[in-house]
Amino acid sequence: MEKVIMNRFALILLLSNLFISLAYADLSTPVTHYNAFNTHEKILANGLKVIVKVDKRAPVVVSQVWYKVGSSYEYDGITGVSHVLEHMMFKGTKKHPPGEFSKIIAENGGRENAFTGRDYTAYFQQLEKRRLPISFELEADRMRNVVLLEEEFKKEIQVVMEERRMRTEDNPQALTYEQFSATAYVNSGYHWPIIGWMNDLENMDVDDLAKWYQTWYVPNNATVVVVGDIEPNEVFALAEKHYGPIPAGKVNRPKPRIERKQRGKRFVEVKAPAKVPYMLMGYQTASIGDAEHDWEPYALEVLAGVLDGGISARMEKHLVREQQIAASIGVGYDAFTPGKELFMFSGTPANNYDVKDLENAIRKQIKIISETMVEDKELDRVKAQVIAGKVYEKDSIFYQAMSIGTLETTGLGWRLAEKYVDNIKKVTKEQIQTVAKKYLIDDYLTIGVLNPQVIQQANNSVGGGSHAH
Amino acid sequence: MLIKTILISLCLFVTSIQAAPKIQHWVTDNGVRIYFFPTHELPMMDFRVVFDAGAARDGEKHGLALLTNGLLAEGAANWNASEIAEQFEGVGATFSNSSHRDMAVLSLRSLTDPKLLNVATKAFSTVLTAPSFPQKAFDRERNRLLISLERQKQSPDSISNKAFYEALYEKHPYAHLATGDIDSVKSINVNDLKTFYKKYYVSQNAVVALVGDLTRKQAEALVDQIFKSMGSGVRAPKIAPVPTLSENKNVDIFFPSTQSHILLGQPGIKRGDNDYFPLYVANHVLGGSGLVSTLSDEIREKRGLAYSSYSYFVPMREKGPFIMGLQTKNESAGEALTVLREVLRKFVNNGPTQAELDAAKKNLVGGFALRIASNKKIVENLASIGFYQMPLDYLDTYIKNIESVTLDQVKNAFKRHINPDKMATVVVGDAKKTQKN
Numbered sequence: 001m002e003k004v005i006m007n008r009f010a011l012i013l014l015l016s017n018l019f020i021s022l023a024y025a026d027l028s029t030p031v032t033h034y035n036a037f038n039t040h041e042k043i044l045a046n047g048l049k050v051i052v053k054v055d056k057r058a059p060v061v062v063s064q065v066w067y068k069v070g071s072s073y074e075y076d077g078i079t080g081v082s083h084v085l086e087h088m089m090f091k092g093t094k095k096h097p098p099g100e101f102s103k104i105i106a107e108n109g110g111r112e113n114a115f116t117g118r119d120y121t122a123y124f125q126q127l128e129k130r131r132l133p134i135s136f137e138l139e140a141d142r143m144r145n146v147v148l149l150e151e152e153f154k155k156e157i158q159v160v161m162e163e164r165r166m167r168t169e170d171n172p173q174a175l176t177y178e179q180f181s182a183t184a185y186v187n188s189g190y191h192w193p194i195i196g197w198m199n200d201l202e203n204m205d206v207d208d209l210a211k212w213y214q215t216w217y218v219p220n221n222a223t224v225v226v227v228g229d230i231e232p233n234e235v236f237a238l239a240e241k242h243y244g245p246i247p248a249g250k251v252n253r254p255k256p257r258i259e260r261k262q263r264g265k266r267f268v269e270v271k272a273p274a275k276v277p278y279m280l281m282g283y284q285t286a287s288i289g290d291a292e293h294d295w296e297p298y299a300l301e302v303l304a305g306v307l308d309g310g311i312s313a314r315m316e317k318h319l320v321r322e323q324q325i326a327a328s329i330g331v332g333y334d335a336f337t338p339g340k341e342l343f344m345f346s347g348t349p350a351n352n353y354d355v356k357d358l359e360n361a362i363r364k365q366i367k368i369i370s371e372t373m374v375e376d377k378e379l380d381r382v383k384a385q386v387i388a389g390k391v392y393e394k395d396s397i398f399y400q401a402m403s404i405g406t407l408e409t410t411g412l413g414w415r416l417a418e419k420y421v422d423n424i425k426k427v428t429k430e431q432i433q434t435v436a437k438k439y440l441i442d443d444y445l446t447i448g449v450l451n452p453q454v455i456q457q458a459n460n461s462v463g464g465g466s467h468a469h
Numbered sequence: 470m471l472i473k474t475i476l477i478s479l480c481l482f483v484t485s486i487q488a489a490p491k492i493q494h495w496v497t498d499n500g501v502r503i504y505f506f507p508t509h510e511l512p513m514m515d516f517r518v519v520f521d522a523g524a525a526r527d528g529e530k531h532g533l534a535l536l537t538n539g540l541l542a543e544g545a546a547n548w549n550a551s552e553i554a555e556q557f558e559g560v561g562a563t564f565s566n567s568s569h570r571d572m573a574v575l576s577l578r579s580l581t582d583p584k585l586l587n588v589a590t591k592a593f594s595t596v597l598t599a600p601s602f603p604q605k606a607f608d609r610e611r612n613r614l615l616i617s618l619e620r621q622k623q624s625p626d627s628i629s630n631k632a633f634y635e636a637l638y639e640k641h642p643y644a645h646l647a648t649g650d651i652d653s654v655k656s657i658n659v660n661d662l663k664t665f666y667k668k669y670y671v672s673q674n675a676v677v678a679l680v681g682d683l684t685r686k687q688a689e690a691l692v693d694q695i696f697k698s699m700g701s702g703v704r705a706p707k708i709a710p711v712p713t714l715s716e717n718k719n720v721d722i723f724f725p726s727t728q729s730h731i732l733l734g735q736p737g738i739k740r741g742d743n744d745y746f747p748l749y750v751a752n753h754v755l756g757g758s759g760l761v762s763t764l765s766d767e768i769r770e771k772r773g774l775a776y777s778s779y780s781y782f783v784p785m786r787e788k789g790p791f792i793m794g795l796q797t798k799n800e801s802a803g804e805a806l807t808v809l810r811e812v813l814r815k816f817v818n819n820g821p822t823q824a825e826l827d828a829a830k831k832n833l834v835g836g837f838a839l840r841i842a843s844n845k846k847i848v849e850n851l852a853s854i855g856f857y858q859m860p861l862d863y864l865d866t867y868i869k870n871i872e873s874v875t876l877d878q879v880k881n882a883f884k885r886h887i888n889p890d891k892m893a894t895v896v897v898g899d900a901k902k903t904q905k906n
Contacts, residue, residue, distance in 0.1 A: 057510045057511075057842070057843075058838060058841070058843070060838050060842045090760070099761070099766075099770060102759075103761050103828070106759075106761045106828065107828050107831045107835070108831070108832075108835050109833070109839070110832075110835070110836065111836065111839060126839055127839075128836075128838045128839070155770070155771075155772065155773035156773065157773075159769055159773050159775070159776055160776075161798075162728065162774070162775050162796070162797060163776035165726075165727045165728045165796075165798060166728060166777070166796050169726075169728075170625055170726040170727055171624070172623055273623065273725050275619040275620060275622050275623045276616060276619050276620045276623065311550065311551075311553075311554035311557075311558070312552075312558050316554075320609075321550055321606075324609055324612075327613050327616040328613070328616075348620075350612060350613070350616070351612055351615070377555075381555070381558050384558070384561040385558060385561050386561075388513075388561025388580050388585075389561070391580060392563075392578060395511060395513070395843045395845055396843055396845070397842070397843075452623070455622070455623065455724070455725060456723075456725050457723065458723035458900075
């Protein structure tokens with residue numbers, strides 16, 4: 001379930017953790033040795049927002065630049081352009097030739113990468129704290145001065161297509177998820193994959209990128225997030241120096257393209273060479289961005305926790321261990337998005353069962369939780385996990401910065417995370433039942449199924465000596 | 470699982486920037502080796518136990534170590550799996566386990582509020598010292614493992630990994646995946662697990678890494694509480710040395726994918742090898758530093774052949790692999806393999822330039838602070854230091870060790886360790902579409 005593409009090098013593990021941090025985002029709940037007011041914000045005259053969070057545990061800093069543009073801003077024919085541009089952002093400026101950005105960061109002991117999501121594109125460096133100015137100088141430079149060379153583009157688009165082959169074309173579960181999303185989302189920008197359709201990549205040109213870059217890469221469409229052992233005023237002064245001189249641009253927000261309400265069940269099947277079946281069930285629900293009542297997304301988060309927030313939760317307990325219908329199962333919901341979000345079930349049936357059995361077993365659990373109040377014990381467990389998770393999250397300055405950046409670029413604002421624990425604590429058993437009844441119904445359901453096809457065989461060879469390809 | 474092994478192995482190069490709290494080390498009465506690093510900023514702690522009970526101990530029953538590790542939390546004392554999980558999750562603690570070639574790992578992360586920590590600790594101790602290996606849970610977990618083995622067969626990446634280790638290690642215990650294979654897993658029964666557990670999950674065979682908001686006294690009490698009812702047993706014996714490859718070896722496996730997955734390598738080095746630092750810095754230039762590495766420059770930046778191309782050493786108890794890899798569309802597989810081999814041959818013959826070496830050292834030294842910037846990273850480092858018996862001042866001397874690496878050492882070490890004429894090459898993909906050259 002790929003909602004973000006980490007780029008440049010394969011940071012797959014990191015990727016799988018991005019949403020854990022998001023789900024448990026909190027920015028200023030006091031913890032031992034911490035004060036509550038360690039996040040600071042300043043907006044420069046050119047519209048650039050700078051957010052600084054002080055964390056003095058280690059003499060390091062993470063610096064991120066978030067642009068409000070991602071795959072959901074795209075349209076037919078240029079899907080994947082946000083992500084390709086992200087690749088090209090490492091290909092040099094007037095001042096720094098291709099490759100130099102990465103070399104400078106490397107020589108300063110830094111780590112860098114970038115990632116593209118549905119609603120944002122972000123770049124980051126992690127450095128020893130005194131090297132923060134290097135990050136600011138380079139990022140400010142490439143905010144407006146990237147040189148998009150045809151020859152570099154021709155190679156890089158090949159790299160992106162290889163990335164797509166690796167992530168999607170040769171991965172039957174990813175292929176299924178892609179078709180599933182294109183079915184569940186009809187008219188919003190979540191319809192196509194972040195990496196884009198292969199055919200659009202094949203026909204992309206450097207002008208598509210230039211337009212995209214000119215349109216979105218301006219200070220008034222960006223947020224700089226810095227977390228680490230730094231003083232906010234020094235960071236603000238540094239931001240004035242490097243980003244301050246960049247003129248604001250004119251940003252036309254894309255048309256809303258709000259996903260229309262679903263009217264009836266949808267189904268999609270994907271046939272691909274595979275050995276093991278796989279199934280996705282997604283119910284169209286609301287998120288913090290568009291919920292009818294403020295508490296609904298939090299109730300949905302707790303609902304997901306009751307169903308699947310651990311080994312003792314209902315799905316693992318009943319479907320994997322007791323009934324043994326599922327070999328694996330997962331439930332996912334992300335409250336912190338701007339628009340309609342899917343409440344997801346995904347899984348693989350156990351031996352002697354098929355995807356239909358798995359679907360029925362999941363539906364049965366939905367029926368139970370819609371008709372019977374959850375137990376106190378379950379609710380307490382979810383709340384204990386959320387409270388602990390907020391402490392654990394502080395072990396990583398990177399995830400703290402991720403939380404701030406994600407909330408900012410999805411339009412919700414980082415302060416929302418401050419109230420996360422309180423909002424979760426307020427969720428009642430009745431509210432959990434209400435959202436289950438309201439949203440987990442057939443009219444809002446999309447099912448995606450992987451139908452494994454025989455993997456053709458050929459004679460394989462093992463050779464010795466000097467045989468070469 | 471492979472990824473986890475690599476991460477654990479690669480993340481070890483860490484140090485303490487804060488001069489004050491050094492790693493504290495002691496051995497309990499029943500032989501558990503403890504590595505403790507107090508950090509008081511957050512009210513939490515990470516407790517990691519590592520047993521010398523990885524897949525290298527499987528014998529003929531490949532998958533045995535992994536199943537044993539996986540069954541610990543499926544039943545212990547009078548609790549079933551749900552009741553065990555409720556103990557941890559009810560206090561917001563996270564329990565996890567994993568099994569690799571060298572190591573079997575159990576981890577607990579908990580808040581340090583005594584009311585919560587006590588519950589988590591008691592459950593952790595029970596799982597560790599009183600697993601019941603219920604037959605029903607065993608049957609279920611074995612079935613789930615069989616399904617995940619089926620799933621490996623639909624991934625060219627998994628297929629290439631499996632074939633690579635088999636080619637490199639032949640009859641050595643490192644040759645098979647921790648997950649085993651379908652036939653071997655089917656041959657395992659619950660008594661095999663009990664026997665394996667009794668032999669290897671003993672305090673003499675355990676190393677503990679502990680990091681968090683605890684005093685020394687609290688740490689000692691915690692360890693005692695967790696291990697008090699574990700038998701002392703004996704340490705696992707040495708495993709056999711890894712033979713070098715006698716000749717080039719090529720394995721081509723057909724798979725109907727759009728890309729070919731290419732792996733190239735040979736047995737590399739052990740933990741504690743004298744050439745460790747020269748080789749580590751050298752590989753940083755060759756393929757260990759992401760986009761700025763030579764390999765990435767030749768494969769990706771100059772030719773657009775792959776999204777990811779890399780090389781690394783995985784130092785293990787015995788010689789872990791030296792691996793180079795990439796994945797490219799079938800049509801480019803021949804070209805990519807040629808470039809991969811040329812880059813390696815040139816690097817072995819000429820080594821890096823002085824400028825490249827200096828840049829790599831700057832990156833490693835300058836980035837040192839990042840390697841120990843969280844409890845999670847520190848506990849990973851402690852576990853490796855303890856398990857592989859690296860010096861206690863490993864972190865304190867890390868920067869000095871990197872800085873003292875010379876160009877001559879690097880060239881010399883790479884030539885001695887890596888022979889481009891005796892490499893195992895695995896290519897998984899649709900060879901019909903591959904241009905031979």
